[in-house]
Amino acid sequence: MGARKRYFFTAGGLILLLIFLVMVARYAHRANSSSSFENTKVKGPKGAPIQMVIYSDFQCPACRGAVEPVEELRNEFSDVIQVEFRHYPLEQTHPWALTAAGFAECAAKQGKFWEFHDQLYKEQETWAHAPEPIVFFARYAQESGLDPLTLERCLEDPKTLGQIRLERSIGAKQGVQSTPTIFLNGRPLVGPLQLKAQGKNIVLEELKKLASKLRQ
Amino acid sequence: MPFILLAMRIFVGAVFVYSGWSKLISPIENFMAVIEGYQFIKQPYISTVAFVLPWLELIFGTFLSLGFLTRVSSTVLSIFLAVFITLLLRSLMLHLPVAECGCFGSGIILTPWQALFLDSGILVVSLILVRQRPRWLSLDRILNR
Numbered sequence: 149m150g151a152r153k154r155y156f157f158t159a160g161g162l163i164l165l166l167i168f169l170v171m172v173a174r175y176a177h178r179a180n181s182s183s184s185f186e187n188t189k190v191k192g193p194k195g196a197p198i199q200m201v202i203y204s205d206f207q208c209p210a211c212r213g214a215v216e217p218v219e220e221l222r223n224e225f226s227d228v229i230q231v232e233f234r235h236y237p238l239e240q241t242h243p244w245a246l247t248a249a250g251f252a253e254c255a256a257k258q259g260k261f262w263e264f265h266d267q268l269y270k271e272q273e274t275w276a277h278a279p280e281p282i283v284f285f286a287r288y289a290q291e292s293g294l295d296p297l298t299l300e301r302c303l304e305d306p307k308t309l310g311q312i313r314l315e316r317s318i319g320a321k322q323g324v325q326s327t328p329t330i331f332l333n334g335r336p337l338v339g340p341l342q343l344k345a346q347g348k349n350i351v352l353e354e355l356k357k358l359a360s361k362l363r364q
Numbered sequence: 365m366p367f368i369l370l371a372m373r374i375f376v377g378a379v380f381v382y383s384g385w386s387k388l389i390s391p392i393e394n395f396m397a398v399i400e401g402y403q404f405i406k407q408p409y410i411s412t413v414a415f416v417l418p419w420l421e422l423i424f425g426t427f428l429s430l431g432f433l434t435r436v437s438s439t440v441l442s443i444f445l446a447v448f449i450t451l452l453l454r455s456l457m458l459h460l461p462v463a464e465c466g467c468f469g470s471g472i473i474l475t476p477w478q479a480l481f482l483d484s485g486i487l488v489v490s491l492i493l494v495r496q497r498p499r500w501l502s503l504d505r506i507l508n509r
Contacts, residue, residue, distance in 0.1 A: 154507045158432060166422055173389045209461070240473055323390040326397060338397035345407070 177323070185314065189261045192222065192230035197358050198333060198351055200231045203319040205327040206249060207242035207276050212269045213340040214328040221347050228355065233265065234315040236327050244281045249312045251285040254302035260292045267292065366499050372489045373428055373438075373502075379486060380425025380441055387418035402451050403460060420444070428493070431502020438493035445487040452480045 202218065204211040222229050235253065237245035248268055255264035267288045268275075275284035289299055302308055319329070323336065330337045332350045337343045387395045396414040399405065405413065421444070428437040454460075456476055474482065499505065 151508060155433070158503065158507060159427075162426060162430070162432065163423060166426060170385075170388045170422070173385075177389055323394065325390060325394045329393075336391045336393045338391070338393040339400065341400050342393060342397065 177321075185318070187232055187234065187315075188259075189233040189256050189265075190230060191262055193227060194230065196228050196230035198225065198229040198354055199331075200229055201234060201331040202231065203234050203236035203315075203324045203327055203329045203331075205236055205238045205242055205245045206252065206265075206268045207245040207272070208238065208327045209272070210326075210339055211328045212272050214330070214343055215266075215269050217340055217343050217347065218330070221343075221351065224348070225351055229351065233261070234319060235312045236316050236319045236324055236329070237312065238327060242276075244276065246309075246312065247282060248275075248285060250303055250308055251289060251299075253308050253311055254299050255289065255292060255294055257302055258294050258298060260294055263292045264288060264294075369493070369496055369499060370501055373431060373434065373493055376438070376441060376486055376490050376493065377425045377427070377429030380421045380444075381429060382425075384418045384420070384422030384425055388422060401460065402455055403458075404451060404454070417444075431499075431504050432507075434496065434502060434504050435494055438490050442487060442490040442494060445483050445490060449480060449483050449487065452476050452483065456480070 200218070200221075202214070204214070218231065222231055235249045237249045239246050252261060252264050252268060255261050268285075271284065271288070275281040278284060289296070322331070326338060328339065328343075330343055330347075332347065333354045335350055337346060337350070392411075392414050395418065396410050399410050399414055420440070424437045424440045427433050428441060
């Protein structure tokens with residue numbers, strides 16, 4: 149066999165092997181990534197046909213940028229979208245993200261998650277650059293009407309951190325690498341630009357799929 | 365000297381294998397978001413680059429590690445590195461909000477400055493490899509017998 153043929157077949161064989169390995173790894177990754185757990189940080193109709201799961205970091209500016217497009221999508225399709233928030237603090241680049249998540253998780257336990265969530269993002273520019281953001285978190289907690297003793301106990305409870313870490317690890321298994329990552333019926337969108345460009349189309353496609361399933 | 369060249373070849377190849385692999389096993393939307401952050405191309409080119417580049421990194425990284433089409437592979441990877449360095453410099457000059465380079469998925473987080481330093485070093489090594497003929501422990505040597 150000439151050298152050229154040997155090179156051709158070797159290259160072809162290596163490329164096919166790499167394609168096979170990547171396919172196997174992707175399949176294994178998907179098989180391990182499905183999981184469900186109890187999460188009270190949801191809003192919208194229960195059992196809605198469109199499930200929007202948002203992995204977010206409270207200190208992330210792009211996450212703040214996604215708040216408005218999420219709300220616009222939710223308002224436009226209010227009867228069919230349920231939104232679920234999951235923590236994904238990027239501690240390496242956002243040193244106060246975990247603390248903010250802790251306060252938000254404790255607000256969730258007192259039924260005030262979304263008010264606290266909105267406040268954190270609205271005031272992100274203020275607290276994210278402050279020397280002691282905890283002062284701001286405590287103030288927002290007071291303004292949201294959270295019971296201070298219950299809040300303190302919750303912040304000290306290891307289960308609170310455990311819940312945040314659980315949500316983060318589930319996100320990592322699902323392939324989340326940056327925030328915000330939004331899953332619309334399992335289809336990922338990363339960042340507010342992708343959400344704005346494709347979110348509505350994905351919702352409409354999913355509703356069409358559902359409609360054709362119901363017709364069958 | 366041959367041992368050093370072998371180590372250099374495997375190192376550069378392994379960097380690109382890891383880079384390509386980590387992008388390929390996670391949703392393509394992650395790498396698309398990274399490309400969007402550099403603000404140098406628009407759709408539909410973003411999707412095309414996000415699909416094609418990780419495969420090229422994996423394929424030519426593997427080729428280089430195995431010493432297969434060594435000069436071609438190191439030339440291609442040197443071109444990639446030159447483009448990455450240009451984009452990193454551009455993002456730094458324009459103060460683009462690129463918090464981390466997005467080079468290796470979530471496995472290794474590098475700031476643009478760190479990535480610039482690393483890529484420059486790898487480019488030097490890769491350019492040395494472009495000029496080398498097939499040596500021991502390389503598929504090129506076996507196939508050319």
